[in-house]
Amino acid sequence: MDISKYAKREILQLAERPTPRTPIPRTGDIINLGAGDPDFNQPPIVAEWIKEAIEAGETHYTFQGHPEFKKTVAEYYSKYGVKIDPETQVIPTSGGGAALFLTLAATINPGDEVIIPDPAFQGYINPIKYFGGRIVRAKMRKTEDGYFRPNIENIEKAATEKTKLIIICNPDNPTGCIYTMEELKEIARIATEKDFLILSDEIYNEFTWMGKKHTAIATIKEAVDRTIIAMSLSKTFAWTGLRVGYIIAPKELAELIWRVPIGVSTIPVPIQIAAAKMLREGWRFHEEMKREYKKRIEHCVKRLNEIPNIKCVHPEATFYLFPDITETGIKSTEYTNKLFEEERVRVAAGSTFGEMGEGHIRIALVASIEKLDEAINRIERLHKKLKK
């Protein structure tokens, strides 16, 4: 049966999603530092909150999201000085991925151009392609000391009459950089001049280091009317399997997004209620995780830099390391394949994130220091073999 004749055209242009995709076991010999799934479990109070909500009969349709969730989101994000009307500006979504999908679903016509940095989170690619958007990469620049930074000149060059949207990931996955206010102002200026929208993926906003703070592009007056913020509890509260994200958008844009006929608001009501409580009361749990991530980052950066042919900067944010492995002389996919096949350590190849990611690997610090230490031992062993 030739299934392709039944398919939406764009679907066939997407990389195949293998079914079934066997999950890599967390246990045993393999150390999986590939995906950004925090290794922390939920504090028991979350289970209690959900149970209470169900017992209270909170199991019926909420067509526009639970008011309490939307209210709490608006309160939470107001810490950046952005004023948000919960009723008209907050859209609950089933995680950050759905926030991205819905934003594109509401805005992209075939042929529209979408600017994304290079490197960038690989999850942006398929949704843009799916809606027939043309991806235009704006290469980041690499500073002398090895940091990636947004390159305003490249963004300016990438912007055309056809640009509908720029996606920025701030703080950035995979590079760990935080956009500065100056950089954001430049992006806001270009978006205003060329009249396109800004999708600001800020799901790592709470994981900042080195005394740096997250900067929200929606605080820039010029940008606020054209900025859609994609957020998620997945990283902040190790909430990945509970699927809670949200969009914050100007009223008119939020109305467009609400119109995407995806069905009833996609977060189960008791989970919206628990998520609201978490956004108010979950910060001690978050701080504990954050302290642990900080230890992991410091430990691993130090250890990685002791290995010849690897250079690793301390990220400004996120819980990823994005070390430079250029000096090994092999491509990042070859490197990650060898590391997995020979040493059973899964990390992501830098080229997954774009041309500019070549020569790098992304290590998600989602395991205990002991496990990370063992992973680095194995990386060290690989490097010794590569040298021969």
Add this chain to the structure above:
Amino acid sequence: MDISKYAKREILQLAERPTPRTPIPRTGDIINLGAGDPDFNQPPIVAEWIKEAIEAGETHYTFQGHPEFKKTVAEYYSKYGVKIDPETQVIPTSGGGAALFLTLAATINPGDEVIIPDPAFQGYINPIKYFGGRIVRAKMRKTEDGYFRPNIENIEKAATEKTKLIIICNPDNPTGCIYTMEELKEIARIATEKDFLILSDEIYNEFTWMGKKHTAIATIKEAVDRTIIAMSLSKTFAWTGLRVGYIIAPKELAELIWRVPIGVSTIPVPIQIAAAKMLREGWRFHEEMKREYKKRIEHCVKRLNEIPNIKCVHPEATFYLFPDITETGIKSTEYTNKLFEEERVRVAAGSTFGEMGEGHIRIALVASIEKLDEAINRIERLHKKLKK
């Protein structure tokens, strides 16, 4: 700010989704029989199951759905004699609406024709339009004794070279009919001859009456390779606010649907686990609900038929009544507006479901017999006023 220039074209053709949409209170003077949100709450065990799953650390990504959920779905549906491979054929979705959206998202190119009956669940309209599909209505026929039935001749006439898909709702919302095996065989024949897909929305499969049983089109050999089944726990287990649905599809079609880049599988993992348990152990709860619905149907059909100018057949399935109010001499929207404004009872106008629904109203029996009785008292009062 002219927001339309930022919009995906098709979005602007959809009926506006008002934001915020104030939910109609269940309490107080208003009796809301508009939406199909069962008035039953979850048994406490559901809260326990979810709690246990969270405490067991089941809060991490499952990129392809939880294996236990998929396995249970395959086991459950096998009662119709359909063999399903859980790993490759079951896709968890955030309710039945998302199942519909994803199916269309994987298959519809602009200009493709989609056949839907008239009347039909109004929720099919916007997703088809959104993907640029052309809606072709196949009018049902009305039997002498007042039952709606699929009209094979009209389906045959509606099918063209451009037909990509037919959507059937079996058992049918709003008419309450169950497709017979003969009718399904005819539809399978037409779909095979004209080579289009069948989306079988079977979310009311468990609510059958009058000794009738649900018939699954996937049991027809000719149809099974081209049939996508959209299902949900929302009605079966009063699960609306917990958002669990699923798609069962042939492997190749399931692979297409998995490729829609909507993000990680959209049902929170602990809820997938609880849904699996419910599909195995929740049938006593279901039977209790079913007994109550049966009482409500019998009571209300009898009472409605005692009111002049209203005729109500006993549905073969679902918990909706779809009485004929033609003899009142007013349009169904005028009728429902009057009923709401003058008597504070919310029901759906038949014309919402298509031209053929004109002259009918849909009453969702999602309130206690006492409340339904009061609603019918008010309907009776309206009819007396209308007569003057």
